[in-house]
Amino acid sequence: MIPKGSSEISRQAIGRFPYYLKFLNELNLSRQEYVSAPMIASSLQLHEVQVRKDLAAVSRRAGKPGVGFPVTRLIDDIKRALHYDSRNRALLVGAGHLGKALLSYGGFDDYGLEIVAAFDADPSLHGSEIGGKTIFPLEKLDELSSRLNVRIGIITVPSNAAEEVCERLVASGILAVWNFAPTYLSVPEHVLVQNENMAASLALLSKHLAEKG
Amino acid sequence: MIPKGSSEISRQAIGRFPYYLKFLNELNLSRQEYVSAPMIASSLQLHEVQVRKDLAAVSRRAGKPGVGFPVTRLIDDIKRALHYDSRNRALLVGAGHLGKALLSYGGFDDYGLEIVAAFDADPSLHGSEIGGKTIFPLEKLDELSSRLNVRIGIITVPSNAAEEVCERLVASGILAVWNFAPTYLSVPEHVLVQNENMAASLALLSKHLAEKG
Numbered sequence: 337m338i339p340k341g342s343s344e345i346s347r348q349a350i351g352r353f354p355y356y357l358k359f360l361n362e363l364n365l366s367r368q369e370y371v372s373a374p375m376i377a378s379s380l381q382l383h384e385v386q387v388r389k390d391l392a393a394v395s396r397r398a399g400k401p402g403v404g405f406p407v408t409r410l411i412d413d414i415k416r417a418l419h420y421d422s423r424n425r426a427l428l429v430g431a432g433h434l435g436k437a438l439l440s441y442g443g444f445d446d447y448g449l450e451i452v453a454a455f456d457a458d459p460s461l462h463g464s465e466i467g468g469k470t471i472f473p474l475e476k477l478d479e480l481s482s483r484l485n486v487r488i489g490i491i492t493v494p495s496n497a498a499e500e501v502c503e504r505l506v507a508s509g510i511l512a513v514w515n516f517a518p519t520y521l522s523v524p525e526h527v528l529v530q531n532e533n534m535a536a537s538l539a540l541l542s543k544h545l546a547e548k549g
Numbered sequence: 550m551i552p553k554g555s556s557e558i559s560r561q562a563i564g565r566f567p568y569y570l571k572f573l574n575e576l577n578l579s580r581q582e583y584v585s586a587p588m589i590a591s592s593l594q595l596h597e598v599q600v601r602k603d604l605a606a607v608s609r610r611a612g613k614p615g616v617g618f619p620v621t622r623l624i625d626d627i628k629r630a631l632h633y634d635s636r637n638r639a640l641l642v643g644a645g646h647l648g649k650a651l652l653s654y655g656g657f658d659d660y661g662l663e664i665v666a667a668f669d670a671d672p673s674l675h676g677s678e679i680g681g682k683t684i685f686p687l688e689k690l691d692e693l694s695s696r697l698n699v700r701i702g703i704i705t706v707p708s709n710a711a712e713e714v715c716e717r718l719v720a721s722g723i724l725a726v727w728n729f730a731p732t733y734l735s736v737p738e739h740v741l742v743q744n745e746n747m748a749a750s751l752a753l754l755s756k757h758l759a760e761k762g
Contacts, residue, residue, distance in 0.1 A: 354746065530750045539660065542661055
């Protein structure tokens with residue numbers, strides 16, 4: 337359940353880099369050429385030491401004293417470290433509200449994820465398109481997965497259907513599962529399950545509110 | 550950006566408890582009275598030591614040697630520790646695909662979250678209902694938030710609108726923000742922002758795939 341990381345970039349740092357990227361892209365758009373760690377730290381309300389450590393993990397070349405890092409180089413370094421420059425094809429299973437939301441979302445491209453097709457058990461959806469992706473019957477999953485060289489399966493079915501869908505995805509050859517169903521999925525060693533654990537977020541919110549009275 | 554935890558239950562443990570709960574609820578439904586740490590560990594593929602530690606953090610009363618914990622008591626203990634027994638009212642801002650998905654999702658009740666109303670800038674949506682919740686114009690937010698005693702704001706607007714919406718929510722008196730927009734939100738000390746950072750999940754998936762070749 338906890339991702340096994342072999343690399344030097346921590347889960348926490350990986351969580352921060354999308355914010356760095358967004359900030360750097362904004363600087364780049366406003367044609368700013370250099371950025372310093374203190375500037376990033378104060379804009380994102382992080383500790384300067386942490387920002388320096390994070391940047392050192394992705395960028396071998398140090399910033400110029402008193403000037404900082406070239407913005408475009410830092411953007412490239414972060415994208416490379418997070419593999420946003422690689423392209424990974426995904427299938428989505430479960431075209432309910434959440435599935436539709438993900439299919440319609442245009443922003444996954446920036447992170448190297450391309451959803452190529454969707455699947456649902458409901459025959460009334462078959463052949464329709466959402467966000468330019470066709471919805472197929474589940475029976476087509478195996479064929480399309482191997483034909484389109486898909487490596488990621490996105491699970492947005494209800495909890496009680498998630499395990500069966502996961503087995504099907506794994507059998508079709510995918511290597512990573514992005515799971516939005518609030519259920520534990522058992523997979524072979526070579527497959528990574530990334531759980532989008534909204535229940536945990538809710539627990540943290542409740543905890544904060546309980547502490548604030 | 551990293552949740553400040555003052556309590557003894559770690560962020561990681563909080564992430565595991567929803568799975569414990571689901572498993573325990575299933576046992577309860579099949580009328581099993583006792584459960585042991587090794588049983589939970591093997592079902593959820595966790596280490597037994599970790600399960601014991603997690604259970605000790607929420608349940609003061611130890612399990613019976615050779616028998617384990619009474620299932621219903623453990624369910625109650627976990628719910629109490631995670632404050633799932635408290636009720637927190639929330640407003641949702643941004644009734645696009647993701648907003649609609651969250652409004653339609655029936656499962657938040659189990660975690661003590663009740664979405665009482667939704668808001669959107671699009672006049673064509675005003676007055677319509679999704680999942681039994683009415684969509685109001687943004688101008689109504691302040692009034693409804695204080696009248697309904699709302700404590701959580703859910704942000705599902707696009708990135709460029711998120712900051713303004715967040716300021717509006719904070720001004721209306723909410724104490725916690727559940728942020729689905731991929732942007733950093735700056736809030737006063739007493740407000741907690743819980744970011745649903747999908748970009749970080751995508752980075753972890755890409756990393757796994759890059760490592761698997």
